[in-house]
Amino acid sequence: MHRGKGMRFVGDSRVPADRKPNIPKDYSEYPGKTEAFWPNFLLREWMVGAVFLIGYLCLTIAHPAPLERVADPTDSGYIPLPDWYFLFLYQLLKYEFAAGAYTVVGAVIIPGLAFGALLLAPWLDTGKERRASRRPIASAMMFLGVIATIYLTWESVDQHDWEAAAEQGEMMDEDDLVDIVEDHEGYDIYVEQGCIGCHGDQMEGAGAAGPDLYDVPYDVDQIAEIAVEGIGEMPGVFDGSDEELEILAEYIAANGQPDGEGNGGDDEDDEEEEEE
Incomplete structure (x- = not known):
């Protein structure tokens, strides 16, 4: 046997002998494409x-x-509004088939099917055509999603009460705000009787639920009467004793400052004292 007999040397043309620099291809033959x-x-x-x-x-x-007033967890009448890119989902939850007992349908199932279909669109339509008319599946899903989103967003904006929303979120001037005295029997009654739910913990009001109680145009007796009998859309809610009613009325008339200068009917007393 001769040395080297039976051995073969194989060369692979796919492996270049010399490394070439990474030069991008010449696309001059396809201008603009x-x-x-x-x-x-x-x-x-x-x-x-x-x-x-x-x-x-x-x-x-x-x-x-734009900023609204400080969030108040006791304000049950506040109507929140999501950002514009969630308005279509907000509107969807207003319909009977997607609200109430069917909230899961509107909040999970319908959005899940819609976004899932858009996610699967590349696999449902594998055509290489770039014209929308020649890709019916992908085009139909995209147009349906865009039209539904635009329609629901428009309906949400059109049906929203913007005036009430601006009123309930209106910020009061710092000069008009007063730090009321919370360490007082009048404030305890104010909380116990549920006044805080509609008029805020600082008497600043809760938008559509109730106005602020600063500079109320009523004297102590009128405030007490309103607390028992109500006024306008406000029902009578007070159910305490006469003594508690008097303390609450005086506290509100004094603008939460029972030891300072009050508002409401106390202004008349102050004017009489100044005249004397």
């Missing part, structure tokens, strides 16, 4: 994104997000 992803396409995307980001930053500086 395709281009190199790096750096041409990606750099242009970054530039467009930077322009929009700077625009949004300028918008937030020029028009800050």
Whole structure:
């Protein structure tokens, strides 16, 4: 046997002998149809994104997000409104088939099916066509989702009571706010009788549920009468003793400052004292 007999040397043409530099392909033969992803396409995307980001930053500086009054957990009449990109889901929960006993349908099942269908769209339609008319499945799902979102958002904005929302979230001027005396028997009665639920813990009001009690145009006797009999849409809610009623009325008339200068009927007494 001769040395080397039976051995074969195999060369693989797929492995280049010399490494070539990473030069992007020449797309000059397809002007306007395709281009190199790096750096041409990606750099242009970054530039467009930077322009929009700077625009949004300028918008937030020029028009800050509107703020409402401090959140009050005792305000049961406050009607919250989600941000604009959730308004279509907010509107969906107003319909009978998606509210009440069917809340799970409106909050979980319908949104889950909608977003699941959009997520599966690439696998349901594997066509290579780029025209929407030649991709009926993907186009129909996308158009249906866009139309439903626009319609529900429009309905939510149209049906919302914007005047009541502005009133219930209106912020009072700091000059009008007074730190009421909470360490007082009148405040304890104010809380026990449920006044805090409609008029706030600082008598600042709770929007649509009840007005503020600053500078009320009633004297002590009128406040006591309103607490028992009610006025306008406010029902009579007081069910304590006459002594507690008098303490509460005096406390409210004094604007939560029983040891200081009061409002309401006390203003007349102050004017009489000044004249004397």
